Amino acid sequence: MISAVCGLIIGLVLGAFCPLIIPVAYSKLFSVALLACLDSVFGGYRSVLEDKFDNTIFISGFFTNALLAAFLVYVGDHLSIDLYYVALLTFGFRIFQNLAIIRRYFLKKH
Amino acid sequence: MNRFKKGHISVAVVCAVLGFMISLQFRISMEQKASLPYQRLEELSSRLLDVERERDKLQEKLSALEEAAEKGEANSLSDQKASEILRQRAGLVAMEGPGVIVLIDDSRLKSKAGDNQNLYIIHDDDLLRVVNELRAAGAEVISINGQRIIATSEIRCAGPTLSVNNVRSAPPYEIHAIGDAATLENALKMRGGVMETLAVWGIQLEIQASENVEVPAYKGTTQYQYAKPAGGGAS
Known part of the structure; x- marks a missing residue:
């Protein structure tokens, strides 16, 4: 838990001071990838609470979800199928679901 | 124990990646929001400056003309000026x-x-x-x-x-x-x-x-062969 928070803070600081800029054309892909990452992390936290956490599944899920989401949106853009909104909806839905489950665990504990 | 530690490091790396992405996205969206109104502000202020400068110039011109009119000696000078302007407009002067x-x-x-x-x-x-x-x-x-x-x-x-x-x-x-x-x-x-x-x-x-x-100036003829000023008020 502590290492996760430390990593998050390090990443935030790095991102804030890194001169990298995502071109406008790719900002859509980037935001979908970010959402997929968020979903994976919430899912990982939920599995920690459920005592089912598996490192390999978590890390592979984190990266493949993000890359796949960005790739699908990219392909959808070229086929003029707007998968962007589908990805937003799906990941958003899953994040809220995971949050609800996490909340329930906390309520049960106390 | 070793496996546990390894897991910790990879989790930290993943969280670092997540944090990096979050702050990058945050920075980019802030920049996008900031840039457009800022540009507009700059454009408007430069336009305001231009207009103010023009107004000052026109005011100077106006006061100069008023002075000349008071003195009443504008006539002969303006005639010469007018013919010069006409020659320029007609293309008879190299510019x-x-x-x-x-x-x-x-x-x-x-x-x-x-x-x-x-x-x-x-x-x-x-x-x-x-x-x-x-x-x-x-x-x-x-x-x-x-x-x-x-x-x-x-x-x-x-x-x-x-x-x-x-x-x-x-x-x-x-x-x-x-x-x-x-x-x-x-x-x-x-x-x-x-x-x-x-x-x-x-x-x-x-x-x-x-x-x-x-x-260069127009070098051809400026004489009209057919057209004549219509009679009346033309001078």
């Missing part, structure tokens, strides 16, 4: 000033089989479009290959050459125009404008902005 020089030459592309060869050479309407565009962009005086464009100037094809003021010249054509160089250049380079249309056929159009463009 110079900032502007652009536009070079136009026939296409270097080879016409494809079955294509109309005429599309690849310059016509009068191409030049008319360029001149028209320059005038629309506020060009004050214009010449083509040294021929000053005046009120009666024609631009028309004469065989393979082009006739301006009844003087024929062959490509390449050199158009001199005096005016705001940036505006003139942008008017020709406008998207979907003259330069883009001509470029489709490979016609070469080169624009040089210059601080000192020279436009």
